[in-house]
Amino acid sequence: MRVLGVDPGLTRCGVGVVDSLPGRRAKLVDVGVVRTDADLSVDLRLLRVAERLDAWLDEHLPDVVAVERVFAQHNVSTxxxxAQVAGIAMLAAARRGVPVALHTPSEVKAAVTGSGRADKEQVTRMVTRILGLAEAPRPADAADALALAICHLWRPSGALQGGERHELTAAQRAWAAAEHAARQRPRR
Amino acid sequence: MRVLGVDPGLTRCGVGVVDSLPGRRAKLVDVGVVRTDADLSVDLRLLRVAERLDAWLDEHLPDVVAVERVFAQHNVSTxxxxAQVAGIAMLAAARRGVPVALHTPSEVKAAVTGSGRADKEQVTRMVTRILGLAEAPRPADAADALALAICHLWRPSGALQGGERHELTAAQRAWAAAEHAARQRPRR
Known part of the structure; x- marks a missing residue:
């Protein structure tokens, strides 16, 4: 299974793709950060993030998109x-028929470090070790996106949005992709 | 000028289109509410809202999209x-090269009733009167979307996102639409 993790943010949005390997191991596919310029208006910043997330989805064709669950209580200023970037990530997945899973920050920390209260450095260190990387992924948003993807791979079942949903079969995905393409065709 | 107002919400998203008329008057073009089922997962609810907003934009070709500015302090539970629906409305406009304006609830109330602390009934009553409607638009989300559009028509200049941006000329809009269509063409 291939998971694309998204650590949402308007200034820096972490994106990481991880493949599962047998025996509770995982392999890095790609990792990066989408940055937007705070001088741009919000609508153009969201457009920039959406275009980059679309490109990541189309290039890596994940089976699931794992997004950090945003709580209104935290960091009121941002x-x-x-929330807007998280929404755009969910929408980009939904348009392609790719299931979305939401994980809280403490679920992610617990999954990769064993403690829901681990700090950013511990998370980065464990992500580096789990994926067998020579160098720690930077910035922290990139490491957090990988941690989200690993968390999803190692989750107890049922983390997908909507209890009854499951990963799509190959046939279902082909159908969803065809439907998506049909919807996107420009009207003349 | 034609303005599409969006009162964002995941359960009910108000949408209203208003044309300006000479002499500080305005005309209703269309009004409605996009509803999504709370039993669906959030990604599928966002997809439903996005598809409906896309249809409103493509049908009515507004010059500006006016969205209510969302504050994290209000209504923490929703x-x-x-915020996610507001972000998706901004993204849908930006994908088409349509400028986005954000207005706070009190700016909208002040614009249509003269008081920034007017209640929902007063806003609905004034929207009904300004647009010369035989019947009040219901639910309140629909009236609020129209109030947002009217607020934008009657705004002091400078409400557009990013101080330097202006409405597009017809040629600029045609170019943006062509660019949008090219981007949306399915890759084979």
Whole structure:
């Protein structure tokens, strides 16, 4: 299974793709950060993030997109932009028929470090070790996106949005992709 | 000028289109509410809202999209969904090269009733009167979307996102639409 993890943010949005390997191991596919310029208007910043997330989805064709669950209680000054980017990531997945899973920050920390209260450095260190990387992924948003993807691979079942949903079969995905393409065709 | 107002919400998203007329008057073009089922997962609810907003934009070709500015301080339990829908409305406009304006609830109330602390009934009553409607638009989300559009028509200049941006000329809009269509063409 291939998971694309998204650590949402308007200034820096972490993106990481991880493949599962047999025996509770995982392999890095790609990792990066989408940055937007705070001088741009919000609509153009969201467009920039959306275009980059679309490109990541189309290039890596993940089976699941794992997004950090945004709580309004945290970081009031940035939560609106964070929620908007999380929404755009979910929408980009939904348009392609790719299931979305939401994980809380403490679920992610617990999954990769064993403690829901681990700090950013511990998370980065464990992500580096789990994926067998020579160098720690930077910035922290990139490491957090990989941690989200690993968390999803190692999750107890049932983390997908909507209890009854499951990963799509190959046939279902082909159908969803065809439907998506049909919807996107420009009207003349 | 034609303005599409969006009162963002995940359960009910108000949408209203208004044309300006000479002499500080305005005309209703269309109004409605996009509803999504709370039993669906958030990604599928966002997809439903996005598809409906896309259809409104493509049908009515507004010059500006006016969206309510979401504050994290208000209604903590629903703010995440509200912010996500606002973000998706901004993204849908930006994908088409349509400028986005954000207005706060008190700016909207002040613009249509003269008081930034007017209640929902007063806003609905004034929207009904300004647009010369035989019947009040219901639910309140629909009236609020129209109030947002009217607020934008009657705004002091400078409400557009990013101080330097202006409405597009017809040629600029045609170019943006062509660019949008090219981007959306399915890759084979």
């Amino acid at each position: 939560v609106t932009g964070t | 703010v995440t969904g509200t």
